[in-house]
Amino acid sequence: MQQVWAETALTADGWQNHVLVTIDNTGTIASVKADSGPAGHRTGILLPAPVNLHSHAFQRAMAGLTEARGPDPSDSFWTWRQLMYRFLDQLTPDHIEAITAFVQMEMLEAGYAAVAEFHYLHHQPDGTPYDDVAELSHRVCAAASETGIGLTLLPVLYEHGGCDGRALGAGQKRFGNTPEQYARLQQAAAKAATALPDDTIVGVAPHSLRAVSREGLKSANWLATDTPIHMHLAEQVAEVEEVEAAWGQRPVDWLLSHHKVDERWCLIHCTQMTPEETIGLAATGAVAGLCPITESSLGDGIFDGVRYVDAGGRFGVGSDSNIRISLAEELRTLEYSQRLRDKGRAMLATPDKSTGRILYDGVCAGGAQAAGRNSGSIAPGGLADLVSLDAGHPNLAGRSGDALLDSFIFAGGNGLVSDTWAAGRYCVHEGNHMARGRIIQRYLDTIKSLDNTL
The missing domain is CATH 2.30.40.10 (Urease, subunit C, domain 1)
Incomplete structure (x- = not known):
């Protein structure tokens, strides 16, 4: 005791x-x-200490390296992504473990008690699996063992380079698995996590509608019988347009129409939603995984927070690209984005609770739900x-x-x-x-x- x-x-x-x-x-x-x-x-x-519900740990090491405009006059998320691919090609398992431990330490020092690691870096740079297919999952777990952070490990299914099913590009080969390979990887990751304390959770993460097939999404859903399911959704305008052209509906609309989205789901970003989609997502009981610092950094757009919260939507925050690790700043950026868009103040406050209380209560409850973690209150x-x-x-x-x-x-x-x-x-x-x-x-x-x- x-x-x-x-x-x-x-x-x-x-x-x-x-x-x-x-x-x-x-x-x-x-x-x-x-x-x-x-x-x-x-x-x-x-x-109560909340969960950081969305992290790509290895990206912490490239923070500050992408702030100069490149040769493309329309610098964007998509040009940033190419720089990220170049950076990760040089990372070894030892590098990944050291970077992950460092960012987990920063999370704990910022007030997070746990992290949901959206882990999509699986293979060697040329796409060849390691002898242990879960080698890099082991490294994430080793970092958590050193730092003591609570871990929800989310191995990511990443099948192809776009909605047209094109092959993975050079910078994406470390991510790729078929649904069958992914099932083996997820099982091996779960085995790796048994070395950690009992509060450790292993879920599933189909990357996005751009990167998985309909069959892959069903397979990942089947694996997550009672564990969290996380997925990027509707982050960028170009992504929405690509999905709509290939799948016949906008991403949020398609997912809500074709899958039973419920409390197990955490949909990351959702910065590109119609009012109807916003209300529809709120009604599912799923968690919107917001990453305000990263969404600002990448120019993703502004989450429709006021409408979503008014509709009873659940939310949490994550540090995503890990360019800056600050719980307070994630919450401040979320509220300030609503103020800038709607030209008002205290946008998420209610008559009986301040802005800070609404934000903090929300991320404690939403983060715990998204991580499958019995936490969020004292x-x-x-x-x-x-x-x-x-x-x-x-x-x-x-x-x-x-x-x-x-x-x-x-x-x-x-x-x-x-x-x-x-x-x-x-x-x-x-x-x-x-x-x-x-x-x-x-x-x-x-x-x-x-x-x-x-």
Whole structure:
């Protein structure tokens, strides 16, 4: 048993003072008691720690390398993608493990307790499988073992280079599998994950309607009998046009018409939806996986958040390309995108809850659902995914209740995070990961060995 005591905490019953959280040896919250005397680890402000629901870990190492305009005058997601392909061709399994550990460390230091890793890098650069088809899944798991982060591993099915079924291009060969090969890969990944704690989940991820066949999507769905299903959907205008031309409907419309989309599904981005599609997706109970920093970086567009939330839609956030790891900034960017589009303020707030509270409650619940993780609130029976904020930080001076969340999200950032627990594993102390020095050194050695010019 371990105990965490907080001056104030956002529990399943709302804000409470002098809260004592007792955690059993499985990482589960055994009890939550307000108005208790100090005991165990003492902290100022205790919150449930959300899940980062969408990450491509290896892309962290190319952050900052794609900000110069190339020879194409219409630089876009599609030109960025070519640069990404060139970068990943040089990555070895050792590189991938070191980069993944580094970004997981940053996630924990930003206040995330877990990550859903959308893992599509499977093979050698020429497309030849490793001797162990799940070699790179093993590396993701090894990084999680080192960092302590909660992991939902999502091996990705990637069949072809476009809706016309064209062969994978040079930069995509590391991703490719047939549905039959993918089934073996997914099983091998699940076996690799058995080395991790019991809160580890392995789901499935058909990449997108551009990259999988109808048969592949059905096969992946069949594999996910009771585990999460994640898929990119309706991110770019050109993608929507390609899918509509080949599949006869817009991506969201097609998926909702042809598959039973329910609480197991997490649809990533969805920045290109009609109002009818937005309301339709909200009604399914699926989670919209939003990645506001990456969507801003790549010029994807703005998610129709106000309409979606008003319709009861569930959502979470992820760091996707990992150009910047900041829970507070993801939430701030999401809200500010709505303000810029609609020329208003406090767009997602309600009469009884502030913007920060709506955002934070939403990503805690949505991220846990998307990851298949029993977390998202400070309540008995749930995993002890917890984050504490520095109550003495100037940005939180004089604040209480929901104003603490508003100040963290809109005036603060990573510097306010003090401690993080993932299923009771104490990973971050006073803002620093327990293995920070070792993880950073391995990352630096990796970066020095790479060609960092794109």
